[in-house]
Amino acid sequence: QKEVEQDPGPLSVPEGAIVSLNCTYSNSAFQYFMWYRQYSRKGPELLMYTYSSGNKEDGRFTAQVDKSSKYISLFIRDSQPSDSATYLCAMQTTGNQFYFGTGTSLTVIP
């Protein structure tokens, strides 16, 4: 079983839709949770970083962590064509071991 599971998609939505991206994990040692956005042929860009269960909002993005279910989500409201990218979840232990999901490819259609 992989440390981090993420549906690779692809996911295609119309402009303005709410997008939900999800990852599950099995390692209880994960304490820090991140979402990265990666455009084609570019390095990943950090979108959200959180370390506690609950929601964290930043503009159109909301990161949700449920440690009891070992489940994290990223919601994108009012999605835009510029949001089209691959979204990677990442998790980090207190021992600084770092794991990525496989990434979900998102296309927002104008």
Add this chain to the structure above:
Amino acid sequence: GAVVSQHPSWVICKSGTSVKIECRSLDFQATTMFWYRQFPKQSLMLMATSNEGSKATYEQGVEKDKFLINHASLTLSTLTVTSAHPEDSSFYICSAGDRLGFYGYTFGSGTRLTVV
């Protein structure tokens, strides 16, 4: 915010030659740098972790003699692909962390290597 500069952004080399990729932290001291490899439509695969002033720790299956990593200063780490072959063609990305422990926090822009 933290910035990591990676060069070159793309390189084409002949089979059998060596290629060096640089990763610099511009506004913070990177005590740890990570090197990743990414094939098309796949996620990042950690190759090695390097701490400033010490030898890199390689992931299982990564040839340390082929992928030479040097982290001689707190702002610079290099990855040298030696005797490159076409199967080494990939997207290589570095990531740097600072003393605060937010490892893997900031990524470079990546280097696309094509070996012909």
